[in-house]
Amino acid sequence: MDTFLQQMVNGLTAGSVYAVVALGYTMVYGIIQLINFAHGEVVMIGAMVAFSVINLLVPSGLPPLAIVLIGAGCAVPICMLVGYGMERLAYRPLRHAPRLAPLITAIGVSIILQHIALMIWSRNILAFPQIIPSRSYFIGGAAITTIQIAILAICFMLMASLAILVYRTPLGTAMRATAQNPQVAGLMGIDINRVIAVTFILGAGLGAVAGVLFGTYYGIAQYTMGSVLGLKAFSAAVLGGIGNIPGAMLGGVLLGVVEALGAGYIGDFTDVCAWGVPLAACEGGGTFILFGSNYQDVFAFLVLILVLVFRPQGLLGERVGDRA
Amino acid sequence: MLLEVKALEVHYGGIRAVKGIDLEVEQGELVCLIGANGAGKTTTLKAICRLLPSSGKIAYAGSDITRAKVHELPRQGLVMVPEGRGIFPQLTVEENLAMGAYVRGRVDAERQYATFPRLKERRTQVAGTLSGGEQQMLAIARALMTEPKLLLLDEPSMGLAPMMVARIFEVVREIAKRGVTILLVEQNARLALELAHRGYVMESGAIAVSGSAKSLLEDARVKEAYLGEAAS
Numbered sequence: 001m002d003t004f005l006q007q008m009v010n011g012l013t014a015g016s017v018y019a020v021v022a023l024g025y026t027m028v029y030g031i032i033q034l035i036n037f038a039h040g041e042v043v044m045i046g047a048m049v050a051f052s053v054i055n056l057l058v059p060s061g062l063p064p065l066a067i068v069l070i071g072a073g074c075a076v077p078i079c080m081l082v083g084y085g086m087e088r089l090a091y092r093p094l095r096h097a098p099r100l101a102p103l104i105t106a107i108g109v110s111i112i113l114q115h116i117a118l119m120i121w122s123r124n125i126l127a128f129p130q131i132i133p134s135r136s137y138f139i140g141g142a143a144i145t146t147i148q149i150a151i152l153a154i155c156f157m158l159m160a161s162l163a164i165l166v167y168r169t170p171l172g173t174a175m176r177a178t179a180q181n182p183q184v185a186g187l188m189g190i191d192i193n194r195v196i197a198v199t200f201i202l203g204a205g206l207g208a209v210a211g212v213l214f215g216t217y218y219g220i221a222q223y224t225m226g227s228v229l230g231l232k233a234f235s236a237a238v239l240g241g242i243g244n245i246p247g248a249m250l251g252g253v254l255l256g257v258v259e260a261l262g263a264g265y266i267g268d269f270t271d272v273c274a275w276g277v278p279l280a281a282c283e284g285g286g287t288f289i290l291f292g293s294n295y296q297d298v299f300a301f302l303v304l305i306l307v308l309v310f311r312p313q314g315l316l317g318e319r320v321g322d323r324a
Numbered sequence: 325m326l327l328e329v330k331a332l333e334v335h336y337g338g339i340r341a342v343k344g345i346d347l348e349v350e351q352g353e354l355v356c357l358i359g360a361n362g363a364g365k366t367t368t369l370k371a372i373c374r375l376l377p378s379s380g381k382i383a384y385a386g387s388d389i390t391r392a393k394v395h396e397l398p399r400q401g402l403v404m405v406p407e408g409r410g411i412f413p414q415l416t417v418e419e420n421l422a423m424g425a426y427v428r429g430r431v432d433a434e435r436q437y438a439t440f441p442r443l444k445e446r447r448t449q450v451a452g453t454l455s456g457g458e459q460q461m462l463a464i465a466r467a468l469m470t471e472p473k474l475l476l477l478d479e480p481s482m483g484l485a486p487m488m489v490a491r492i493f494e495v496v497r498e499i500a501k502r503g504v505t506i507l508l509v510e511q512n513a514r515l516a517l518e519l520a521h522r523g524y525v526m527e528s529g530a531i532a533v534s535g536s537a538k539s540l541l542e543d544a545r546v547k548e549a550y551l552g553e554a555a556s
Binding site: 170173176177180181183184185186189190191192193257291 | 371373374393394395396397398399403404406410411412413414415419422423426429442466470
């Protein structure tokens with residue numbers, strides 16, 4: 001029971017970050033049917049920029065919270081610029097090209113961004129400075145840290161704000177209109193290039209915050225961190241139904257929970273001794289675990305495979321993805 | 325002259341779909357453009373709205389819009405209701421209308437609801453669930469939200485039941501009466517000519533006949549080809 005509660009807390013925390021990243025994938029897919037594989041790299045750049053700024057400011061003696069906020073405050077506009085730049089330079093010229101061209105370009109952009117980050121921040125795993133003192137609270141046998149509470153609060157606030165923007169403002173309605181019929185949206189006076197650029201910028205801004213949260217949570221950052229995180233968030237978006245905004249939120253949280261529970265229990269379930277196999281290692285209550293919690297990443301992709309096989313349109317999606 | 329099209333040519337790849345046509349619409353006029361399938365009517369409208377690249381000159385309200393962007397035209401009062409209605413199926417009726425008012429930034433749908441009470445009843449309904457006729461009403465109402473000076477209507481009667489066709493034409497007449505200039509593309513030549521002041525008949529990318537609606541209704545060639553009457 002303790003494992004269950006604890007892994008729920010951990011899963012919800014990671015899942016809410018996945019959800020925020022997944023929104024970047026799903027918004028872009030919804031509006032131009034492009035899977036922006038470079039989005040994970042935007043998240044990584046967000047973490048890296050915040051890392052540099054925070055390290056720079058630590059000696060200044062500013063309050064830790066202010067330092068982290070300034071770090072995030074620098075990461076967000078820089079990532080927005082990266083997001084706008086990739087749309088303007090890489091994807092817009094290919095708007096009317098066959099579908100595979102922008103998709104392959106996205107992979108190219110992802111590689112370019114990774115290597116720019118490699119040149120700036122080196123290939124080392126960087127230790128994210130843990131300057132915010134973390135306290136733990138206990139609820140029913142599970143510990144939740146102040147950082148986890150902050151991550152949950154920030155992510156759910158971001159998701160709520162985005163939902164309000166998309167479903168309650170003229171700009172959001174214009175985004176949905178452009179997604180449904182860009183030509184007619186243009187005839188209504190909507191500058192669809194601008195709407196698409198705004199979509200990229202919003203997604204990148206969310207990604208930047210997610211990057212900072214991720215770095216703060218796990219305490220590390222590396223130039224490759226974007227690919228696995230990006231793939232997981234992409235899986236989350238597919239799980240919820242790609243192109244569907246509430247779906248990305250649901251998919252992200254669910255994926256985080258599945259992954260955490262999977263990591264929490266996989267050891268118990270693959271303990272050969274518990275199966276009754278007489279091994280030397282089992283004597284005296286020993287264990288022989290086949291797959292440990294380091295197999296955590298497997299679950300996200302297992303979910304992706306299961307969704308693609310059994311419900312390719314995702315949990316909340318209506319459109320069946322017949323496109324690359 | 326509100327709209328002046330000179331030597332308009334549109335190409336689809338190697339095919340000349342519109343072959344250098346001249347077309348004029350005077351302020352306050354209701355002009356119809358009729359012709360068979362594939363004559364180039366829709367292509368002409370799309371070129372005027374800048375959805376298609378073209379050569380030749382298009383002047384609207386005294387300014388050259390040949391190089392304008394699609395989304396700049398509604399701001400100047402030039403709005404098109406596209407063929408097949410082009411409503412946003414997953415937005416509600418209200419949201420569709422709000423998109424019509426996007427360039428003005430002020431949504432006051434009451435006037436449209438007065439003209440189309442049916443839409444008021446369904447204001448919170450998702451537009452994709454409306455019937456064909458209601459969708460056409462919505463498309464027209466949405467265009468009117470822009471407060472257009474010149475309204476381009478592309479086949480508003482297409483695929484509708486006869487009763488609904490009559491209702492749509494009634495609406496078009498009403499809008500024209502309010503002082504909105506209209507360029508109407510129609511396959512239903514008789515209804516269009518009965519409504520319009522002037523008409524152009526397009527045949528394979530060129531204007532075959534033009535003149536007052538009355539003279540076209542009596543033109544032997546038009547009668548035979550488009551009004552289903554034997555030439556006498």
